[in-house]
Amino acid sequence: MIKINVVKAYLKKEFSELVRSKLIIMVYLMPSMVLILFGYGIKMEVYNVRTAIINYDKSQLSYRIISAFEHSRYFKTEVMNIPEKEALEMMKRAEIDLLIIIPENFEKNLLKGLKTEIGIFIDASFPFRGLTIQNYAEGVLLKEAQELSQKKLPIVVNHRNMFNQSMRDENAIVPGLLGIVFLVAPAILSALLIVREKERGTIFNFYSSPIRKIDFVIGKLTLPFLLHSVNIFIIFLWATYLFKVPFRGNFFIYWITSEIYVLISVSIGLLVSIVARTQIVAIVLTIIITVIPGFLYSGIIMPISSMKGEAAFEAHIFPVMYYNHIIYDAFLIGQGFSSEKNLFYFFVLISYWIFITVAGTLLLKKELR
């Protein structure tokens, strides 16, 4: 049986140490800060693109195109009367991001049905930004050109953006960040709690006393688990109130899954503390084995369904993928456990947790090496 008194004593000691060393501030500050920073920071959308238009045509149609750009909030347009070369120089100096050149006789040729070219120059030194600007600009131009040429297209694409109708970046990114935050923060804390004793030598109290391994593990891991359980609610509030991410699923499912995920993370910390001997090593090691998979296999950057071969295999090894699937479902889709895949992933997480906790407890040594 677990000795409640031992666990209680450990809890008390660790908690007062955390408060005294002010580490408790970091426990609550870091996850929120990471969420807010990345939530605001990773933007796929771009506003106020500095646009220059050189209009050689000066016809009614060309002015229509210009006004389409002027009325879009994505572009901050300026019509310039300068030679092309000078405009490209400006782009070189990073003063404009987009240059559109409307050729001479644009209107005439268009009405005659002759082919005309519109030149688009984009500063792609930030590649993804360049890609986005390209999509915006081509979209506006094609739409205008279609209307102007009065030719109907045989097919109209009628698209529906499922789960995220307005294509908000926040909706797409913030739920994915939870998988990183709850993987990294509890693991670091639990690893530190054990390794700190190793570094200071107080771990010998544990080696030489009749405390059993299981009591030690429970005593050490309960505190990070409890503290980060509070974070589950804090982060939820940030996501729904600050970032206004819709929550369509079941809160209970969100909560219980997150608790299990925090337990997994805490046990990863236990595994790290078996290997690491100093605090710095513990921190670096935890970050390496949690942050990179947390980002790569979270589905934020690349959807799991797009992965192939090695990447797909690795994604299935780490817990992030399973957790994020359920979390995205809870926030944006709302199927809950009525979908077998969610239920299956939930059990995967539970068995994951049991596996690494048992492994960690078995590998933990209660003697001098």
Add this chain to the structure above:
Amino acid sequence: MKAFLTVFLKELIMFFRSWGLVAVVLYSFTVDVYIAGKGFEVKPRNVSVGYVDFTDGVISGKILSHLHSPEFQEPVRFLSEEELKKALFNRNIMVGIVFDSDFEKDFFEKKAKLNVMLDATAAAQGYVTLAYLQNIVLRFGEENFPVELKTHKLFNQNSDTPKFLSLAEFLSILTLITVILSSVVFVKERESGTWDIMLLMPVNSKIIILAKSFSQIVVVMIGTIICVGIVLFGIFKLPMNGSFMAFLVLTLIYSFSISGIGLFIASVAKNMLQVAQLSVIIMMPIIFLSGSWTPIYSMHPVLQELSLLSPLRYYIEGCESLFFRGTSVFDLWIDFVALLVLGVALYMFGFRKIGKLF
């Protein structure tokens, strides 16, 4: 001058003696930059597509044949809309296309509708997929559509993300390492109490401070040359359209102003743990306001003003211009001056705060 050299050499020797630190710095400047550059791909790849086809499959087949690798996976056929939706809800596929039974008839009457359902939880892929589909449809319908768009993406034609990301990672590593190294140099002495002895010496405290941080700047510059030479140029084949000397000078000024931040942290922090916490808290806004994530012109006007205080902003602008845009040095003078001003201001503060015994 002799005092400067002595302190400078002492710090260099101390740095190279702690081989653990050397290993960490080397690792960050090489392997870490390599992983970041290789590991992330923002462009859509292998987007999974599913479709339901109620037509004879002539035109729908033609449309689907345009969805090929590397952007798309082989489209998967579903038998009913329900099944397609289920797969979409379970996130097994990202794009669902439905061809109605009247699709072909409508096509010849020019009023066909292509129903596309996008899993917009992956917004980036969603955007691009949609644009792609629209382009296919456009080209499909009219061979003689009168307007052609000639798009030139300057400075990085293929939107090559590894090139950009490896550079971006190098910038953040450089920033982080400089801040931590230059603050640890002071805090270590403070922790062990030798800092007071340093100040008691009959040497101008400004010289000691400058020598100490200059030694760390040299370390960082060595790291920079290794990283840029081996990883950026050697592996990622980054172009160098500007002048390499200008880049080195800019890096030197930048590490000077960033070590000013390290000095600031050192003057506030009492031990290593606080250094770690403070550097994270100070670095995050600096990176956030630098324009590497959100372009500065898309920020809130107040944030745009605040971003003038972030040294990283000038450095990123300078590096992007030198590596990709090939801007001449004289057009970048403002970045050089701004970095210098920020650095001098930070050092003035540091001299006052940490350079006095009482």
